[in-house]
Amino acid sequence: MYWYRLTPLDILLFRDAKPFTPGERAWAGSVFPPNGHTLAGAIRGLLGEKATLTLKGPFLCYETTLYFPRPLGFLGSIPLFPLDWLNDNSLNHALWDRTRPCPLVPANLDDLTQVDIKNPNTRQYLPSDVILNYLKTGQIPPQDWACQHEGEKSPWQVETRPHNAMKDGTRQVKDADGYFVENAIRMLPNWSLAIALDQQLSTPTTLRLGGEGHQVLIEACPSLGQQWDSIQARSDANFQNPDRSVGYLVTPGVFERMQNNQQAKCRSWPWEWKLAHTSNPNQTPGELVSVSSDRAIPISTRLRDQNDSDKSIPAPQVFAAPPGSQYYLNQPQTLFQDQPQAPAKVKRWRKLGYSQLLWINLSSSLKVRS
16 A cells, blocks of 8 residues: 655635535535545546556554554543443443443542533544554653644634625626635644555646546655554454454445445444443344444545446445444454455445454553453
8 A cells, every 4th residue: 555645735625515506505514534435536537547446544654653643432532431341430320321331430430520621721633653552552741742733633624615696787696606614724834635546646746636627746755654554554453353352433424335225324333343231131142242433424425427437426425434433342342344245336436445343452551451
């Protein structure tokens, strides 16, 4: 894989997955970072061919340091654990819905008095050395949550831009299609996007990315690959340890399944992972104990015409689990998307960078033994 840094030369526009027509809906939302489909489409345009790409990312980087979204299994800097793993916790007497993932709580409830979730100096993106140490120890020390550079809380700003069309010969906005507002993304200085491709590009060069023809500068950055290789190697080693583990999602996770009525449904954890606790004796327990996630990310793709690859129509929306989601398992589990028998359609999501997991083994961290 070849690693590249994508530095915006101007603002970027990535409209959300909602249909938008000026006049019908006056506000065009924006999403960032861009998803794998958007990046793959832009790169194919640069290559000038309908190439099959394998992509990792997107991630963020500050200068030449790779950054990852904060793990969502933390309240401030306090790690959370499934209640089932904390026999001495005073909340063990509480009733909870056994058809859902186990509640998450701090190992020590007194830690809640120290939580400051509104601290403006708390990192929302963590550098590669902090993540590597997290994979090695299962812990993120409190000092590693403090921002060291501008943008570690939010590496971009949202700029709201109105667009007006005036009536001829007047100073009034048109009644129809005359006004709409859209959000643009402006990255902070020294911040860029980072991706890896299975194809080598001639760099430096520019790439049209997003709407309105805005461009980014593409530069090869091998040091990003060295950071990723160290993290991936440690994650792979953790996966081999059949002990209590946390799967840490670092790109949007697409977990889709076709129902009996042929309607696809998405949820925030893989369908093939069964809950470790059961609500009736007929169920077979699995390995998944709990989940920490957030609001789903809508992803809009397109279906190409089989007879004319230049034509396409909007595909049904897919809702992805956000990066930073965490999955607590009694032992690590593979994704169906990574298995040889998975259909090509399912594997395509992984090729475009979705559902990338890093594994943290908890045996060397806080002792949460049964």
